[in-house]
Amino acid sequence: MSDNMKAVYGQAKDNYMFKIRLKSTILFIWCLILTVICLLPIYILLINATREASDIAGGLSVLPGTHFFENVKTMKTDFKQQFRPLIGYRNSAVITISATFLSVFFSALTAYGIHVYDFKLKEISYTVILLVMMVPAQVTAAGFLNFMVKLGLTDSYIPLIIPAVAAPAIIFFMRSYMKSSFPLDIVEAARIDGCGEFRTFLTIAIPMMKPAIAVQAIFAFVAQWNNFYTPSMILLSNKMSQRTLPMMIANVQSMDTYKDYGVVYTCIAISIIPIIIAYILLSRFIIAGVALGGVKE
Amino acid sequence: MASAAQRRIKSISYAKYGYIFILPFFLVYFFFQLWPLINTFIVAFQGNGNATGDWVGLDNFKTLLQKVNFTKQDDLIALNRVPSTDEEYEAAKALKVQYAIHNEFVDSFKHTLVLWIGNFIPQILLSLSLAVWFTDAKLKIPGKGFFKVVMYMPNIITAASVAVLFMSLCSEDKYGAFNQLFHSMGIVKEIDGPKADVVHLVGGSGHPWPARIVIMFIQTWMWFGNTMIMLMSGIMGINPSLFEAASIDGASSGQVFRKITLPLLSPIMVYTLVTSMIGGLQMFDIPYLYHKGTSINTDLETVAVFIYRNFHTGQKNQNYGWSGAASVLLFIVTLILGCITFYLNRDTDEIAKKKQRKKLAKQAKIQNKQFGGLSL
Structure with missing residues (x-):
């Protein structure tokens, strides 16, 4: 009798734990996808800032190029x-x-x-x-x-x-x-x-x-x-x-006359890098501050 | 003795310091906010362009809100015929301008509404579900702190830079990252050359929706992290014993969400909704900058862009009248929204208690009278 109950109870518990674990895993993967969506535009920006326009036309790349300083030079003149x-x-x-x-x-x-x-x-x-x-x-x-x-x-x-x-x-x-x-x-x-x-x-x-x-x-x-x-x-x-x-x-x-995409990306990158660095350093305070803003009302 | 000193201190009035401390705020507020607000109302009743400063009554509001009826034969003739006299010319021109401005304004309101709804619905669904999952004590999602930091990040980046960044990513040629992606997936067959069938993500003539969807995506991308964190702090403010009791009673997570989380979260939901609406009415940077070349994309023109465009047409011919009138209408809409929040957010329990107290006091009075004012 008691063995039977133990078996039933244990099974229910295992089942419950399994469900929770499965749900957590699915949600974790979903969060990872969202993370990729959040970071991808910025990642492409940083990568493309280091590439030549003709290189960018060839498609996306995972690794940065070597053209960043040339882009900066072009930016300074053009x-x-x-x-x-x-x-x-x-x-x-x-x-x-x-x-x-x-x-x-x-x-x-x-x-x-x-x-x-x-x-x-x-x-x-x-x-x-x-x-x-x-x-x-x-x-x-x-x-x-x-x-x-x-x-x-x-x-x-x-x-x-x-x-x-x-x-x-x-x-x-x-x-x-x-x-x-x-x-x-x-x-x-x-x-x-x-x-x-x-x-x-x-x-x-x-x-x-x-x-x-x-x-x-x-x-x-x-x-x-x-x-x-x-x-x-x-x-x-x-x-x-x-x-x-x-x-x-x-x-x-x-x-609209002249657009070198590598240089455009370099300009955008230069404009947002300081704020991203500041965010990475201060993210803890910023998140806490946003949460406080929600509570006050 | 201390008591003597304290009495002396109590007798000194410090009220004047209060006034001194809040004076700078009110000075600046008067000069740079209150007077401009009043001035907006003033220019709304004054002329445009060369006529700036002349009183025109409600003409600007009429121009913005009144539909030009072209059923009248005379008007059609006035529009199409080569005008012979100066008077006729002026009348035709005025009619044309009225027609154009009215349409532009009504469209801008529609665009604002469409863009706001299109970003609010996915945003609230995403933020609410994430907030519920992140605060669920039963679920064990690793790296919650990291996810919060990453999801909030788009909100902190300069909106102008974001608009230009997406503009470059969505470019309708071989340089655009999204079209490259579609090309490799086979949706776009020809990315370069005369037969290119790229997706028109930038918009322009005849393709209003892809650009709007991109704007909705950008707004959602920028704001869902912010909303999520606010909702999370709201959920964490709910008494945890309620969740505990529900789980002991065997409530499913759907039931907990519908019967506990959502009702108790409603004040914050309303707050989020209204701040998002007011923010949506102000949507400017991204719709204004998301275009190719120098002229803006009229499919994305919001009310804020309409106002800006009319008072900022360079050094000459600023149409303060129209932007002022549009601002006044925007102000009224904002005011209504604000009142709705205030009404929905009021403490109903507190009001009920007050009523109860009044009732008790009244009863006590009546009883007192019954006993001839004697206190028992």
Whole structure:
């Protein structure tokens, strides 16, 4: 009797384990296929960046070619009007770094102001900030450009950098972070010790908010670095000395007279390699940050 | 003593620091966001091109939304005949422009909808299934962390570069990687020369769908990892004892998904849906850059591209009126979507509790009155 039960039970258990294992294996293979789909375009890009145009016409290849430096040389001469990586890196870095700094610093300041102090307009101002979060950039673009043309600020970096001060989504995130991990007693203690209000913010609040600042800085940086819409809208005359990297790529794309695919791939590769390296180094924080963004709502 | 110091501190008002701290945000916000938004509404009621700044009332909205009826004989004549007077010429020109702009705008809305639906459905199916499998404690899929990192990666790459990359991969000649692939599979017989029968993945005249499908693929490719991670964190927020109880009661994984995961995940699903919709309405970089040569692919023109094209026609003749009016319509759509999220995401339990509390308070009041206001 008991032997019989054991046999039945054991069989059921084996069956169950087998099912789970089979399902896991199938899903693992499916994930591998998705991984290949995710990586294949980038892999082809990197491989083709090192090949000659005539070589690319011959079909796909698994191994990289040896033509990368020739491609770079061709890029320097023939794509001079479209793509200059050093200028692009410089311009993108200037805009991105200053805008990220402003976003993060002033968002922390605003969140701190709303969290720590009691004032009449506190709740109203926070509600306004939340409402602003919903307005997409495309909606204000026509009025924005019209206004900038009137002020004579087109072809200048000011409209690309200064608006970063007002970043409602970052303020929202920082306020939630402060609510959970910034006790007001610390501010009180600092006051008793004679610390000024602004100094309290700089020397106590900012170090305590480091994790939130780091996550938001990464996302602000990526968003600014990838931004094509605003720069191409504001930099009307599209001068080489002012173009950002995405704008240069757009220019490579719209040249129709001469197209050497090896060099085009090289340009694209040069434009995305920094962000891929940064991603590989910071992927852990980025994934955690995306997950946090999902929870907050 | 400490109490004296504390009392002194309490008596100082720090409110002014609050205002000082939030001042920079509101200054910049007013100048670079609020005023441009108001200005968008202003230019929507003003003229285009040379007439920028003249008030035209609702003309722009009429142009965008009103269908030009060609049943009227006069209009047809005005369009086709060689105009004899200046007045007639102007009328014909205005009619032609109105016809073209209306069609372009309506098409751009259709394209936005089509492209968004075509990327959202595969994206949500893929992300939801992956999120459920990755969070299932019973399944043992090795390398989950690695898969998450890889699947999120396309999202972080510059969209402009992605568009140009796919443009090169889809090229309709012997250089295009996809056509090479089709060639080796035998779908494309002749890849080069006059008899080439390559797949028209770039689009252009007469081939709208392959290019649209490529755009849908790119959008899905870029966004499914992001959605997956958000849904995963949502599923992990569900109380695990519910899953445990279900598995003890012998629920199948399909039942668990339908009866537990999906209902409890609905707030996040709604959030994902609406953020994706708002993002879809803003779709710009990829449809704008996915074309050959200098002129854009009109089969892929979205509302954002329509707005951009009309205010960014170079240094002269910016049609602020039309892009402003289109922006206002876009704003209204976004507002409606936002209200829907807010309505669906509201805490129904909290509202019910509030009602209950009010009811109790009322009853207590009535009882108090019955006993002549005496507290018992």
